Amino acid sequence: MTFTPEQDELRAGVRKLLGREADPWPALCGQIGVAALAVPERFGGLGAEITDVQVVAEELGRALTDTPFLGSAVLAVHTLLACGDEDACARLLPRLAEGTVGAVAWTGDEGSWPSTGLACRGTESTVDGSAHYVLYGDTAQILLVLAETGKGPTLYEVDTREDGVRRVAVPAMDESRALATITFDHAPARPLGPVDPAPIRDLACAVLAAEQAGAAARALELTVEYTGQRHQFGRPIGSFQALKHRMADLHVLVETARSAAYAAPESPRLAAVAKVHCSEALSTVAAEMIQLHGGIAATWEHPAHRYFKRAHGAAQLFGAPHRHLPRVRPIG
Template identity: 50%
Template structure:
């Protein structure tokens, strides 16, 4: 599971661009110069025709700098939802960055299909949606809103024009300020059905999103370790760098093993997705669980080994720690994904066991 020369070139290009353009200002150059928004979009719909491994590379680099960009919500969740549903009408505007998209899915803090209560009703004027969606990535500013709602026939995916009546978007003040989220309320909002039964489509979108998020977590964890290693080389206590103390070496060695183990899990899921493996759900669950816990642990070590400065606003340590906590819960907690792995091996194991994240 090694990245090829083209992947390394993509990594270099993305890292260089992010070094020149900080924060939200990177989105335009990233889409225009590298075509990152359309990496996973087929060429006939304006994209690059690449796949999950290329997305993995970009997500790692975005994770390293905690880029506050709508990549996960637009280039992964929204794009993959359209591809899985077989609806390509909106793909060109997402692929070239003319608009960003998002997938409004979660309700009551859950990404379980069983917990979707938003209702879509078909009448003389078409479909109308009523309900509330939480944790919508970049939901306050996305131009393409895709909404998961329940119909009499089951779950379905809908496109809701954001400017239509009955849509209220409320930006949230989140602990992780680098990951904008919003609550979306729909009160009889006009909608267009996208594809048919969304059950299988959402399962694939979840796996691909978990795979991409795991790559982001690896990139961020790796950067935490780099910053911490540099600090313990420079920080002097008792006349010697604290990195020379055996206890500190052991903690850094453990952190290194966590990062590399997480990298293997994330790459395994990306390659499984690229190869169309039927085991992707298991690989994705492993990656989301392992990478979430590795990032949280390494970010925690970063805080500890920096001492007091690690919790000051001026240092980046607290930003990585907050991203680690937030991303661990996004798309389902590590415990939920371990439950998915258990179900794939031994089947449902009790009340509520089938409620996959």
């Protein structure tokens, strides 16, 4: 993989900021402009490439940062762009570019993030149904709903203050990623236009894959560092041949995950490959991290358990790996 000097600077800037800010979202938006990356320039954004977005996601994954980047700056922005409503884009995208949090309500309780058979149903002026696993849905100020209609999947804008909207934060194993269930009961809604959810899901998978690759890389770095410090039989455990082989295998896994992530935007099949491989890579590295750290990995003071939780939570987001396997290896 080859990155431009600008992308290297973006990576360095994000990493430095994450190292000094306890609440990084305002600074990420105000100083670096991460919320504006995917927004076209005509709507007040930076009009950056998807690779730039993935670079930011990779750094956020390394630090397990709790921000609405994936749900707002990626999912909400691209869903709005896909609806084709120029007035809605002109009204909402500048707000998203400034850091206002947006959310997209989409999937049902099975968590498959389907391209058809969506969780909600829409009419000319209302939306009904319950959407699950909505990223930062409990605090989002801009709420978009993908709903089924007689004309296919349609994007709606819903005012979060309406009586027909009930938002409930969902306790999650991964405390660094906020999820919510949102129930719509004849909620007044404004239809924005037809949207094909499949390309949006694939793009989200590509960005999520970069985040997973970043988390896997950092988990491996911490594990290598620890095995160089922990001693048994009078020597660092990292010097044992068996552990060297395990570390080498994990290094290959991390590097192939990065390659898969950055190739993912090229086609739907590669997006599915990245979703499957990066989910399995992070899960494997996180499990080895727990194993090699021993008892300390289970304490609140050490981050190992957080990488393990992120691995399992991220694997289910936008559809579990097994749901994407048929797209990797078509049957028949």
